[in-house]
Amino acid sequence: MAIPNQATDYDFPDERGHFGPYGGIFVAETLMRPLAELREAYEVFLKDPEFLAQLDSDLQHYVGRPSPLYFAERLTSHYGGAKIYLKREDLNHTGAHKINNTVGQILLAQRLGKRRVIAETGAGQHGVATATVAARMGLDCVIYMGAEDIQRQAINVYRMKLLGAQVVTVESGSRTLKDALNEALRDWVTNVENTFYIIGTVAGPHPYPALVRDLQAVIGRETREQILAAEHRLPDALVACVGGGSNAMGLFYPFIGDREVAMYGVEAAGEGINTRYHAASLCAGKVGVLHGQRSYLLENEHGQVIETHSISAGLDYPGVGPEHAWLKDSGRAQYVAMTDEEALEGFYSSTRKEGILPALESSHAIAYAGKLANKLGPNKIVVINLSGRGDKDVHTIAAREGIEV
Amino acid sequence: MFKELRGEQRAALIPYITAGDPQPAATVEIMRLMVEAGADAVELGVPFSDPMADGPVIQRASQRALTHGVSIGDVLAMVAKFRENQPDVPVILMGYLNPVEVMGYEIFAKRAAESGVDGVITVDMPPEEAADLSAALTTRGIDSIYLLAPTTDPDRVRMICDRASGFVYYVSLRGVTGAGHIDVAEVEDHVRDIKTQCALPVGVGFGIDSPPVAAEMSRFADAVIVGSAVVRCIEQADGDMQQIRQSLTDFIGSLREAIGKRPQPLAATP
Numbered sequence: 134m135a136i137p138n139q140a141t142d143y144d145f146p147d148e149r150g151h152f153g154p155y156g157g158i159f160v161a162e163t164l165m166r167p168l169a170e171l172r173e174a175y176e177v178f179l180k181d182p183e184f185l186a187q188l189d190s191d192l193q194h195y196v197g198r199p200s201p202l203y204f205a206e207r208l209t210s211h212y213g214g215a216k217i218y219l220k221r222e223d224l225n226h227t228g229a230h231k232i233n234n235t236v237g238q239i240l241l242a243q244r245l246g247k248r249r250v251i252a253e254t255g256a257g258q259h260g261v262a263t264a265t266v267a268a269r270m271g272l273d274c275v276i277y278m279g280a281e282d283i284q285r286q287a288i289n290v291y292r293m294k295l296l297g298a299q300v301v302t303v304e305s306g307s308r309t310l311k312d313a314l315n316e317a318l319r320d321w322v323t324n325v326e327n328t329f330y331i332i333g334t335v336a337g338p339h340p341y342p343a344l345v346r347d348l349q350a351v352i353g354r355e356t357r358e359q360i361l362a363a364e365h366r367l368p369d370a371l372v373a374c375v376g377g378g379s380n381a382m383g384l385f386y387p388f389i390g391d392r393e394v395a396m397y398g399v400e401a402a403g404e405g406i407n408t409r410y411h412a413a414s415l416c417a418g419k420v421g422v423l424h425g426q427r428s429y430l431l432e433n434e435h436g437q438v439i440e441t442h443s444i445s446a447g448l449d450y451p452g453v454g455p456e457h458a459w460l461k462d463s464g465r466a467q468y469v470a471m472t473d474e475e476a477l478e479g480f481y482s483s484t485r486k487e488g489i490l491p492a493l494e495s496s497h498a499i500a501y502a503g504k505l506a507n508k509l510g511p512n513k514i515v516v517i518n519l520s521g522r523g524d525k526d527v528h529t530i531a532a533r534e535g536i537e538v
Numbered sequence: 539m540f541k542e543l544r545g546e547q548r549a550a551l552i553p554y555i556t557a558g559d560p561q562p563a564a565t566v567e568i569m570r571l572m573v574e575a576g577a578d579a580v581e582l583g584v585p586f587s588d589p590m591a592d593g594p595v596i597q598r599a600s601q602r603a604l605t606h607g608v609s610i611g612d613v614l615a616m617v618a619k620f621r622e623n624q625p626d627v628p629v630i631l632m633g634y635l636n637p638v639e640v641m642g643y644e645i646f647a648k649r650a651a652e653s654g655v656d657g658v659i660t661v662d663m664p665p666e667e668a669a670d671l672s673a674a675l676t677t678r679g680i681d682s683i684y685l686l687a688p689t690t691d692p693d694r695v696r697m698i699c700d701r702a703s704g705f706v707y708y709v710s711l712r713g714v715t716g717a718g719h720i721d722v723a724e725v726e727d728h729v730r731d732i733k734t735q736c737a738l739p740v741g742v743g744f745g746i747d748s749p750p751v752a753a754e755m756s757r758f759a760d761a762v763i764v765g766s767a768v769v770r771c772i773e774q775a776d777g778d779m780q781q782i783r784q785s786l787t788d789f790i791g792s793l794r795e796a797i798g799k800r801p802q803p804l805a806a807t808p
Binding site for chain 2: 149157158159160161162163164165166167305306311312315318319322323324325326419420421422423424425427430432434435436437438439
């Protein structure tokens with residue numbers, strides 16, 4: 134678990150959770166104590182051999198790790214350039230990378246003696262991953278989900294209910310992920326004594342961005358070993374979609390010190406980055422403070438958070454994890470944005486050429502990686518984080534095709 | 539701000555409204571009528587798109603204000619207008635950091651001072667992150683008012699009191715504004731503990747929804763802050779200014795009655 138990072142000059146966050154000017158702790162006073170408790174637990178247990186052994190065992194036997202690194206031969210020839218590998222997080226239990234984080238956080242919840250867990254969810258993948266581990270551990274579970282997302286992710290809503298979770302519909306604000314996060318924070322502040330908040334991405338107040346990154350870094354560590362075994366060298370580029378940014382951070386983190394490996398985070402350009410209908414915080418946002426952290430944010434000139442759009446519910450979020458903001462400013466990672474249309478192209482290409490239905494979130498990464506592979510040309514290697522499977526999106530795709538499923 | 543607060547016979551009454559609710563033109567009038575009805579100071583909420591610490595009543599007030607496009611600059615202009623014939627009544631802004639962050643700390647502090655703001659509460663900015671903003675405000679004579687919560691341990695209470703000025707704001711329950719589960723005895727214990735460690739006056743707010751609860755709080759608090767219950771009076775009037783005047787005058791008057799009158803009006807320290 135605690136494999137040291139390759140970078141010697143990269144030691145973020147600082148003790149108060151800052152990644153350069155980003156990150157930090159921006160919450161109401163009531164949450165300062167539970168965050169301090171979580172920080173202590175994070176510092177103790179993520180170095181505790183017994184805890185790490187249990188986590189590794191759960192990742193192997195319950196999640197199904199390691200996930201394969203698959204050479205996508207037909208996708209490679211389709212895009213006509215660099216070799217494309219897919220890191221198959223879609224094959225994890227519950228169908229996405231989200232479970233890597235929830236199996237870890239639920240162990241922390243147990244160690245802290247909390248009987249109740251809460252979470253926010255957008256696409257429903259994190260909600261399902263939380264409801265899953267809560268069922269396994271016998272803890273009460275409440276999931277907050279925007280009314281808009283409940284509609285477009287009906288299957289995941291029902292999965293959560295089957296797993297015994299209470300799903301609370303959030304009707305405030307834009308009725309999507311950001312509002313679900315607000316409501317989860319309101320729950321936490323109210324039930325702070327018995328409740329553990331399982332945040333689903335590398336965002337929020339310290340220590341969440343670091344904690345979730347460390348739990349997701351298993352993706353990058355495996356990828357590193359697997360590509361070395363397959364190609365006897367590191368890849369030229371890593372590509373991952375970025376909403377809050379947890380699957381990207383998990384893939385990138387173990388490669389940060391490998392300067393020859395380029396890293397690309399792909400945001401949702403929705404109907405176009407020059408329209409009002411996108412969710413590209415890093416590409417088109419400004420610095421702001423929301424949900425406990427300072428980072429890039431989609432906001433108007435008065436500091437009000439603006440509504441976002443993406444075909445994929447999981448990227449439909451106006452903020453982004455603070456470490457991505459830092460990687461962008463420092464130039465270590467590049468951030469680009471793909472439109473709904475481009476993402477759909479990625480979705481169909483993966484489906485038809487490889488027989489793999491990717492999540493619409495991951496389809497953004499495929500779309501950009503295709504263009505990148507084509508530009509890089511042969512003899513180069515690109516790894517895409519296929520962060521989740523697309524079963525949950527079948528209704529959205531069908532609706533776009535004018536078909537009722 | 540409240541030099542004379544502590545040691546007074548009676549607690550100060552501080553009602554909260556969200557600026558721009560139900561419409562921007564109404565705010566200054568509402569502030570004035572609350573003072574006439576017995577408010578000692580006014581807490582003015584800066585509307586924000588994501589009010590994470592607020593319950594449904596103040597969330598809706600924020601949304602109503604934002605449908606009129608009320609910005610932090612507009613809020614400061616309202617304070618300046620209020621100041622035209624209320625030079626002394628303290629005005630405290632309460633809001634979230636991002637609008638201030640986007641305006642810039644220095645510009646905000648300068649404009650807030652020019653408008654006559656006495657204190658600023660930034661709900662989602664704990665003192666650990668507040669050094670720059672606090673310095674900008676202090677330079678211009680504006681108080682940084684911090685929250686203390688039921689979960690704040692004694693060491694932290696001391697640390698926060700050291701950095702606070704004006705008064706400290708004790709959050710009287712675990713929850714959001716307007717929640718309905720206040721425990722008066724627990725609040726009293728906490729406030730009395732805080733007072734042993736803190737020289738500043740202690741205001742109490744969150745969940746104080748009626749004159750009897752306000753009266754209970756006033757036995758041990760230096761100031762009683764009432765938010766959601768006041769905002770509800772505005773909401774229920776559904777835009778009818780005549781009804782807002784009547785219902786706020788009655789409600790603030792009944793709070794004043796319950797808390798008790800102070801011998802002379804409270805004035806902001808220069």
